Amino acid sequence: GVLWAYGYQHQTVNETGITVFEFSEEGILQRTGAEIKDWLRSVPDRPALHFSPIRHWMNDPVGLCKIGELWHLFYQFHPAGGDWGPMHWGHAASRDLVNWLHMPVFLHPEQNLWRLGATGGAFSGNAFLDRDGRLMFFYTERLPAYDLFEGYREVQKIAYPDRRMIKAEAIVTVLEQRPDGVEHDFRDPKVWWDDAANAYRMILGASIEGDPAVLLFGSGDGLDWQYIRPLYRAPVNFRQEGARAVECPDFLRLGDKWVLVMGFVGHVEPRTQRHNLLYALIGEFNEDHFVPDTPELQLLDFGTDYYAMQSFEADGRQIAFAWLFNWEYRKPEGSSYSGEMSLPRVLSLSEDKKRLLMLPVIEVDGHYAADPVIENQSGQYSLPKAPIEIRLAGPLEGSKLVATKGGELAFEVSVADGILLIRLAEDDGSIHYVAELGEAKDLRLFHDCGIVEIFADGGAVCGTRRGYVNIDPDRLEISTTAAARVLERH
Ligand code: FRU
Structure with a gap:
């Protein structure tokens, strides 16, 4: 296998998976593929269907691509601690977008120099396949230290992977100069080849x-x-509401339209006090001008935990992952890892091209038994073990789903007067989110160890929330006139 060392860990990779060697106070610990599987399962709140790192801190999805038959998910990773720190690129690979093999750390801040005192960060960026089939990753390096809150510089670099996609083997700096009036936030490149500009x-x-x-x-x-x-x-108003800069912009083409997706550092939505929200604009992109069809920003997800979305094109689909987090809460004390990814979603436009639609990729369906464990309209049911998917087809008005454990609320979803409401258990009671529905004809809800992802109106209304209270409900009360089905993972 290939040996690769970084900070506190050495890893080898072989055909069957990965072995992690960790340096700890007890000496060198060695974990094989099978042990890693058990270890992953031993964390009670680790989701089964959503990606999470083996351990330590993870944030944004980066460098997403499909090479040959393999999907690659890279992510912002701090391999030496449970909090954000010197940023590396973690790496996982998959044949089906759902089961992931954990790979060695791919990219290091300043290529490992942080151990010698350079403490920059290999920040977010995207994968780019050039016309000769050469893969490269554009990303930002923050210098000199990842955790300065002023006086840092952000420069754009390219990392070229080795043939086996195990590590970045060459790095070049391609853009350092900021335009006038641009302060130190200058990051998260998204690069594409533009046919119209031929550049x-x-x-x-x-x-x-x-x-x-x-x-x-x-x-x-x-x-x-x-x-x-x-x-x-x-x-x-964004600046007045605390926004300092745009982060993780995504710009993607869907048919003859272009969609710009943005996060705003520091922004707090005045109505609900939520932050880390993502917004989208749909418009035309001609001769390097983006003209939105309407100036109103669309809220991408009405929950609180869908951030730093990155999309990429593969197999004729525009697929996106996002980080399920909002900085407002932490994992329970003693957790061995922090951070999870959303389900992979396919992006498209509504028929009138006014709304961005997001739905789970079809591969996710393959992980649910075809026969529902519950198929009825209304009633009280015992829930199978997570993860589950609840589907409602037909008019949603008046519907209500309540999941509980020992009589205590886990989550509740209801539709009244065209408004979708989701209520979730929290340490200090419950929290709720609302969204206005259009046709109100269909709903899919995924529940996976406290992660709730909702898709309604064909993906026009999406809501995502990561909770830690009552994460394994065992009762479900359904009251609806729509056809209800509950699917269990096989
Ligand atoms: C967004 C972000 C990016 C940055 C990365 C650093 O969550 O702040 O702007 O590149 O995380 O980890």
């Missing part, structure tokens, strides 16, 4: 004179970049 294009999250903004750059060879113009500048 490379890159966007970065940043701010201009204090307004959160997305910047557009161009290049003929992918190495030498010129600033073109702001692709988008947020309206002044």
Whole structure:
């Protein structure tokens, strides 16, 4: 196998999986593939269907791609602790987007120099396959230290993987110069080949004179970049509501439209006090100008835990992962890891092209038994062990689903007067989120160890929340006139 060392861990990879060697106070611990499986299962609140790191801290999905038959999920990773720290790129690979093999750490801040005192961070970025079939990863390095809150620099780099996708074997810096008026936030490149321009294009999250903004750059060879113009500048209310800069911008083409997705650092939505929300704009992209069809930003997910979404194109689909987190809560004390990914979602546009739709990829269906364990309209049922999917087909108005354990609430979903409400158990009572439905004709709800992901109206209304209270409900009360089915994972 290949041996690769980083900080506190050494890992080898072989055909059957991965062996992790860890340095700890007891000496060197060795864990084989089978032990890792048991270990993963031993964490009671670890979801079965949603990706999580073996241990330690994870945030944004990065570098997503499909190479040959393998899907690659990279992620922001701090391999030496349960909190955010010097950022590495963790790595996992899959044949079906649902079962993942944990791979060695792929990218290190300043290529491991942080152990010698350089403490930058290999921040977020995307995968790019050039026309010769060469794969590269564009990403941001924060220097000199990952945890400075001012005075840091963010530069854009390319990492070239080795043939086996085990580690980044060459790194080049491609963009350091910030345009005038742009402060230190200058990160999270998304690069694509633009047929219309016959050149490379890159966007970065940043701010201009204090307004959160997305910047557009161009290049003929992918190495030498010129600033073109702001692709988008947020309206002044964002700045007033605390937003400092755009992070993790995504820009994707769906048919003849382009969709811009953005997170805003520091932003707090005034109505609900939620932060870390994602917003989208749909519009035209012509001659390097993005013109939204309407200036109103669409809220992408009405829950609280869908952030840093990254999408990529593969097999003719636009697929996205996001990080289920919002900085407001922590895992229970003593947890061996932090951070989970959403289910992979397919992005598309509604028929009138006014709304971005998100639905779980079809591969997720393959992990649910075809025959429902519950199929009825209303009644009280015992729930099978998580993960489950509840589907309602037909008019949702008046529907209510209540999941409990020992009579205590786990989650509740209801539809009244066209409003979808989700209520979840929290340490100090319950919390609820609402969204306005359109047709109110269908709903899919996934529950996986406290993670709730809801898709209604064909994916026009999505809500995601990670909870830690009553994460294994055993009773479900269904009251609806829609056809209800509960599916269990096989
Ligand atoms: C978003 C983010 C990105 C950055 C990364 C650092 O969660 O702040 O902007 O690249 O996380 O881990």
